[in-house]
Amino acid sequence: MSRATLRDVAKLAGVSVATASKALNGQPQVRAETRERVVRAAEQLSFSPNTLAQGLITQRSGTVGLLTSDLEGRFSIPILMGAEDAFGSDQTSVFLCDARGDAIREKHHLRALLSRRVDGLIVVGARPDTRPSLGDLPVPVVYAYAPSDDPADLSLITDNVGGGRTAVDHLIRCGRRRIAHITGDPGYSAAQDRARGAVERLTEEGLELAGGEVWFGMWSEAWGRGATRMLLDRCPEVDAIFAGSDEIARGVLDVLHEERIDVPSRVAVIGFDNWSVLAVNSRPPLTTIDHNLEHLGRIAAQRLSAAMDGVTGSGVETFPVRLITRESTAPLR
Amino acid sequence: MSRATLRDVAKLAGVSVATASKALNGQPQVRAETRERVVRAAEQLSFSPNTLAQGLITQRSGTVGLLTSDLEGRFSIPILMGAEDAFGSDQTSVFLCDARGDAIREKHHLRALLSRRVDGLIVVGARPDTRPSLGDLPVPVVYAYAPSDDPADLSLITDNVGGGRTAVDHLIRCGRRRIAHITGDPGYSAAQDRARGAVERLTEEGLELAGGEVWFGMWSEAWGRGATRMLLDRCPEVDAIFAGSDEIARGVLDVLHEERIDVPSRVAVIGFDNWSVLAVNSRPPLTTIDHNLEHLGRIAAQRLSAAMDGVTGSGVETFPVRLITRESTAPLR
DNA sequence: CAGTGTTCCGAAAAGGTTTTCAAGAATGTG
DNA sequence: CACATTCTTGAAAACCTTTTCGGAACACTG
Structure with missing residues (x-):
């Protein structure tokens, strides 16, 4: 051929x-x-x-770059899929570049993408903290998941505060009153934001955190287990636990199970991220918060298209997350 | 700029x-x-x-397509990383296209990639069974992870039979003699191959499977739990379990823990895939088999480069997997 | 029949680079 | 000094497509 x-x-x-x-x-x-x-x-x-020749003359390559630092592709892949959907795969193809958290590699990839004359760039961070802006580039850029530190850039992020609110709201609707929050590394804005949303919603209800404070620690099952043991010790009457990630939630479930504390009848558990391998297979399957990343990807693609047509935006836009109910939460009684 | x-x-x-x-x-x-x-x-x-112009004249676009059906990117991402490494990110960029298991979408992506004049194609399947060949294309193709059904194509796969052997060999070296094998859907060649390797190695040692047969089922934690309960019922003296995937292994560990059977002192457990979120966080951390996919990706890139230079290969090449020891296995005593 | 408008087609330029080839400059040789 | 070599350089073609613009053919109108 x-x-x-x-x-x-x-x-x-x-x-x-x-x-x-x-x-x-x-x-x-x-x-x-x-x-x-x-x-x-x-x-x-x-x-x-020959798309190369077409691109040469139309000044549009029909490609975009997806620059990520997310080693596992856990966040980038759904965003990529959403973007692919929105662009239409016959119109636009996407270069996926993984910088592996290395600034030099990122520079490298960036150069390569620019010389490939991509029409735009989507930058996906590994964690939802602000990241350094790429600065002024000859093509439009959309930051997704992790916002740029330059307010002149356009950043699309998911609503972690709202997620925290939603999680606690769901637990309250289930009739829970003694709600604890175990989460990850306090150095992550995700941890802070989710906690803030949770506390806000509790306060509205005139409630306080069970255990008296947010249990910050690490994003791991082991921490979920350890914190849960301490929590049960200090506050055995807890009736719901909001875990800051599905990994932590797995640890929580593990210890509750070990202690023969039934989920959800005695303690309800809710996670965060909807990482399906963890959430679907847990015992019981985990109610959790989904970031709706495909949607974020679609929006990113749309914003990029708009920017290519001259309609550029800036600032940080926040998108709602959504509750996925499974069996680890249920109304009391 | x-x-x-x-x-x-x-x-x-x-x-x-x-x-x-x-x-x-x-x-x-x-x-x-x-x-x-x-x-x-x-x-x-x-x-x-302008790489487009360069490509137009040199007849090399400096791009390759990675066509996958692996929704989560669990296999494609490491392969992509390996390929990126081998190509050198300034030389070659890769288009990642996810067909989501849909043949029509695959055709679509393929057209798009060809009209983008990619220099080559890496096709990654979602599961290690043979997949339909793409047929005769104007660019070289390497099938990775899932082999093509056409022996004229070049396919690179990981050694599941060898993986089964390695797993059982490791358990034997740990002094285990009553080894069971719980694995996934028997319709997957991966399940059959791993089981075959396991049985081969056992036979060499004059041993038979504990429980009398391979426990085929599903690739899920739930099946791991269910099968383990049945196994313990039928064969309580089992001293090692080879799980066909890390997910299954998690289920196995879960039930053993519930039954207060210590791992690894009484029963050793080994998984398969080295899916780090599952393997590293389990209790205890899981000994498992790693597919070495970055390596596979590097080789794929090399073979592709060779093919672009006219040195084309064909047939199925099998690459060794490797044992990752953690704490779920240990010598008896 | 002259003039006007429409419809359809092709020549040529453009986009940014690489490569070939010829010519001009510099150097060396006898 | 005449000639042969070796170095440098630049003009132009090529890659493949899109787009502009002019021209040819044709049908109407008055």
Whole structure:
């Protein structure tokens, strides 16, 4: 299988390249019969236009770069899928580059992407803290998941405060009153924000955190286990635990199970992230908060398209997360 | 920040575009002093060559497509990283396309990639069973993880039989004699192969499977739990369990823990896949088999490079997996 | 029939780079 | 000094497509 050029198609159809081009691109100034002939010729040669040449002339490569630092692809992949959806895979293809948290590698990738003349860039951070701006680039950039530190950039993030509120709200609606919050590294804004949202919602209800404070620690099952043991010790009457991540929630469930404390009848547990391998397979399956990242990806693509057409935005836009109910939470009684 | 062209550089350096090109590409027929001037001009304008134009003329786009069906990116991401490493990120960028298991979407992506004039294609399956060949394409293709059904294609896969052998071998070296195997869907060649390797190694040792047979089921924690309960019922003297995946292993550990059966002192457990979120955080951390996928990705890139230079291969090549020992296995006593 | 408008097509330029080839400059040789 | 070599350089072609613009053919109108 070799590659036919437009000239081959034109020759076979007995027209000029110009006409062939117009025929295939649906330009009106070509007779229906001629167009038909050209289309047939193109099919016969299984012609597919050289996007490089197209890009050279239209000044649009039809590609975007997705620059990530998220080693596992846990966040980037859903964002990528959403973006692919929004762009339409035949219109735009995406270069996925993983900088692996290394600034030098990021610079490298950036250079490569720019020289590939990508039409735009989506930058996905590994964690939802602000990250350094890429600065002024010849193409539009959208920061997703992790916002840029430059307010002139456009950043799209998920609503961690709202997520915390939603989680606690759900527990309250389940009739829980003694709600504890075990979460990860306090150095992560995600941990702070989720905790803040949780406390806000509790306060509205005139409640306080069971255990008296937020249990900050690490983003690991082990911490979930350890914190839960301490919590049960200090506050055995707890009736709901909001875990700052699904990993932590797994640790929580583990210890509750070990202590023969039934979930959800005695203690309800809610996680965060909707990391399906953890949430779906747990015992019981985990109610959790989903970041709706495909949606974020779609929006990122739309914003990028708009920016390519000159409609540029800036600032941080926050998008709602959503509650996924499974069996680890239920109304009391 | 705008984009300077080679012409701008040439003008600034007071030479022709031809010379500028040669100077920047390290061609020998240009005076050192001239080259110096051109390089400085290029830096001053922060010139970066238009890869589209380069590709148009050199007939090499410097891109490859990674076509996957692996929704979570669990297998594709490491392969992508390996490939990126081997290509060198400044030489070659990769388009990641997820077909989401849909043949039509795959065709779509394929068209798009070909019209982008990718220099080669890496096809990653969602599971290690043979998959339909893409047929004859104008660019070289390497199938990774899931082999093509056409022996004329080149496929690189990981050694599941060897993995099964390695797992059981490790358990035997730990002094275990009553070894059971709980694994996933028997419709997966991965399940069959791993089981075969396990049984082979047992037979060499004159042993038989504890429980009398392979416990096929599903790739889930729930099945791991269920099978373990049945196993303990039927064969309480088991001293090691080889789980066909880390998910299953988590279920196994869960039930053993529940039954107060110590791991590894009474029963050793080994998983498969080295899916780090599951394996590292389990209690105890899980000994498992790693597919070495970055390595597979590197090899895929190398084979692709070779094929682009005309050195094409075919058939199925199998690559060794490796044992990752953590704390869920240990010598008896 | 002259003039006007429409419809359809093709020649050519453009986009940014690499590469070939010829010519000019510098150097060496006899 | 004439000639042959070796160095440097630049003009131009090529890659493949899109788009502009002018021209040809044709149908109407008055």
